[in-house]
Amino acid sequence: NAGVMQNPRHLVRRRGQEARLRCSPMKGHSHVYWYRQLPEEGLKFMVYLQKENIIDESGMPKERFSAEFPKEGPSILRIQQVVRGDSAAYFCASSPRVNYGYTFGSGTRLTVV
Amino acid sequence: DAKTTQPPSMDCAEGRAANLPCNHSTISGNEYVYWYRQIHSQGPQYIIHGLKNNETNEMASLIITEDRKSSTLILPHATLRDTAVYYCIVRILTQGGSEKLVFGKGTKLTVNP
Numbered sequence: 001n002a003g004v005m006q007n008p009r010h011l012v013r014r015r016g017q018e019a020r021l022r023c024s025p026m027k028g029h030s031h032v033y034w035y036r037q038l039p040e041e042g043l044k045f046m047v048y049l050q051k052e053n054i055i056d057e058s059g060m061p062k063e064r065f066s067a068e069f070p071k072e073g074p075s076i077l078r079i080q081q082v083v084r085g086d087s088a089a090y091f092c093a094s095s096p097r098v099n100y101g102y103t104f105g106s107g108t109r110l111t112v113v
Numbered sequence: 114d115a116k117t118t119q120p121p122s123m124d125c126a127e128g129r130a131a132n133l134p135c136n137h138s139t140i141s142g143n144e145y146v147y148w149y150r151q152i153h154s155q156g157p158q159y160i161i162h163g164l165k166n167n168e169t170n171e172m173a174s175l176i177i178t179e180d181r182k183s184s185t186l187i188l189p190h191a192t193l194r195d196t197a198v199y200y201c202i203v204r205i206l207t208q209g210g211s212e213k214l215v216f217g218k219g220t221k222l223t224v225n226p
Contacts, residue, residue, distance in 0.1 A: 004156070033213070033214075035216075041218070042200065042216035042217055042218050042219060043157065043200075043214075043216040044216070045213045045215065045216075048211055048212070048213060055209070055210065055211050056207060056211030056213065058207075058211075059213075089154060091156050091157070093156075093157075098212050099145065099204070099212065101147070101159035101162060102159060102214065103159065104149075104156030104157045104158070104159075105156050106156050107154070107156050109154075
């Protein structure tokens with residue numbers, strides 16, 4: 001009974017490259033949430049998705065960031081043309097329904113050099 | 114912005130109860146209080162949540178005041194492994210049917226031997 005799986009655990013990208021972060025929710029969970037955590041800060045909400053639908057992307061930067069949760073396969077958070085300020089830990093969480101405790105993954109630590 | 118206020122740090126002796134306070138004076142009637150903790154840089158771990166009534170599970174107890182403007186998380190017998198940052202969160206509901214957890218900076222709890 002695997003938890004929320006995120007990969008890669010660590011990702012290094014040069015400025016201008018694309019970063020692709022993957023999240024496989026727990027079995028039976030159809031709600032996925034992405035959060036970003038800068039060093040010494042709390043987590044910031046980015047986007048909430050259900051299968052094939054973006055429910056709330058109010059926390060996503062307007063440019064370069066996109067997210068999807070296809071019918072088959074993991075949820076993907078894509079960052080195009082990365083900049084140093086994108087360096088952070090990105091956490092994915094899933095839940096089986098609303099108003100239920102989220103299960104978080106171990107995160108992907110993105111470093112932009 | 115986070116709707117909660119927590120002390121930045123607290124200490125507790127091993128084996129004693131840890132009582133972590135949280136103020137959420139602007140909470141709305143249908144907003145739940147959630148508690149998570151984050152150990153080192155791992156993904157946050159769900160602890161407990163509640164609306165009005167006190168709640169208890171295998172990890173902790175949650176005491177919510179009658180006016181719902183504050184709450185206390187109680188770890189009955191703290192161990193060294195309970196050293197973590199504890200986040201008190203108000204679950205936000207949006208008109209569009211979305212929900213999100215808005216994290217503050219949390220309380221850094223240190224359990225001392």
